[in-house]
Amino acid sequence: MGGEDWEMWLDALLAENLLAPGVQTYAYSYIGPELTWPIYKDGTIGKAKEDLECVQRALDAKLAVIDGKAWVSVNKALVTQASSAIPVVPLYISLLYQVMKEQGSHEDCIEQMDRLFRERYTHPQPDEAGRIRLDDWEMAAQVQQPVQANWQIVNSDNLKQLGDFDGYQASFLRLFGFGLDGVDYHADTDTALKVPSIA
Numbered sequence: 001m002g003g004e005d006w007e008m009w010l011d012a013l014l015a016e017n018l019l020a021p022g023v024q025t026y027a028y029s030y031i032g033p034e035l036t037w038p039i040y041k042d043g044t045i046g047k048a049k050e051d052l053e054c055v056q057r058a059l060d061a062k063l064a065v066i067d068g069k070a071w072v073s074v075n076k077a078l079v080t081q082a083s084s085a086i087p088v089v090p091l092y093i094s095l096l097y098q099v100m101k102e103q104g105s106h107e108d109c110i111e112q113m114d115r116l117f118r119e120r121y122t123h124p125q126p127d128e129a130g131r132i133r134l135d136d137w138e139m140a141a142q143v144q145q146p147v148q149a150n151w152q153i154v155n156s157d158n159l160k161q162l163g164d165f166d167g168y169q170a171s172f173l174r175l176f177g178f179g180l181d182g183v184d185y186h187a188d189t190d191t192a193l194k195v196p197s198i199a
Contacts (some may be wrong), residue, residue: 002048002051002052003027003052004051006027006052006055006059010062010063011062014062014063014066019063019068020066021067021068022066022068023066023068023069024068024069024070024071025059025063025068025071026071026072026116027052027055027056027070027072027073029049029052029072029073029075029131030074030077030083030135031049031074031135032089032092032135033092033148035092035148035151036088036092039086039088039089040086040089052072053072053129053131055070056070056071056130071124071131071132072131072132073116073131073132074127074131074132074134075112075135076107076112077089077092077093077135078108079093079168079171079172080175081175092147094159094168095147095154095162095163095164096147097163097164097167097168098150098167099143099146100138100143101164103142103143105140108171112134120134150162
C-alpha cells in the first residue's frame with residue numbers, strides 16, 4: 001500500500017531506458033471521511049498512504065528528465081479484498097453505496113477508471129497536495145451528510161434499509177468469481193482441466 005514497489009518498478013524502467021518521453025504513472029489511494037480515520041487514516045494504512053505520496057514527489061523529480069509525471073489518484077471507497085478486511089469500512093461502504101445509488105452518482109471500479117482516463121488524463125485538476133481526486137463525488141456534502149446521519153443510527157435491524165447490504169455482498173462475491181450471471185455453480189467441475197495456452 002506504500003510506494004516502495006512503485007518506485008522500484010519506475011527506477012528499473014528508467015535505468016533500462018524503457019519509458020517514453022511524457023510518460024505518466026498512477027498509484028491509487030484512498031482517504032475517506034473523518035468517521036473512518038481512527039481505523040484508516042490514523043493507523044498503519046494511513047502511514048502507507050503518506051509514504052505513497054512521498055514516493056510520488058520523488059518520482060516526479062526522477063521523471064522530470066523525460067517530461068514525465070507521477071500521480072496519486074485518490075479514489076472512491078470500493079469493495080476490494082483490502083477494504084473488506086478493515087473494521088468499519090464495509091459498513092461505511094454499504095451506507096455510502098445506498099446514498100450514491102439513490103442519487104445516481106455511484107461508480108464501481110471500471111466506471112471510476114474510465115472517468116480517470118477519460119476526464120483527468122489530459123486535465124488532471126490536482127488538489128492542493130498535487131493529487132487527482134476521484135473521490136470528489138463520494139466526499140460531496142450532499143452524499144456525506146446523509147451517510148453520516150445514517151452512521152449515527154444504523155444497527156443490525158435497520159442495516160438493510162439504510163445501507164446497500166445486498167449490493168455490497170454481490171460486489172464482495174464477484175471479487176472471488178461468485179454470484180456471476182450465466183454460471184451454474186452447482187455443475188460438476190473438472191478441477192484438473194489444462195489451460196490451453198500453457199504447454
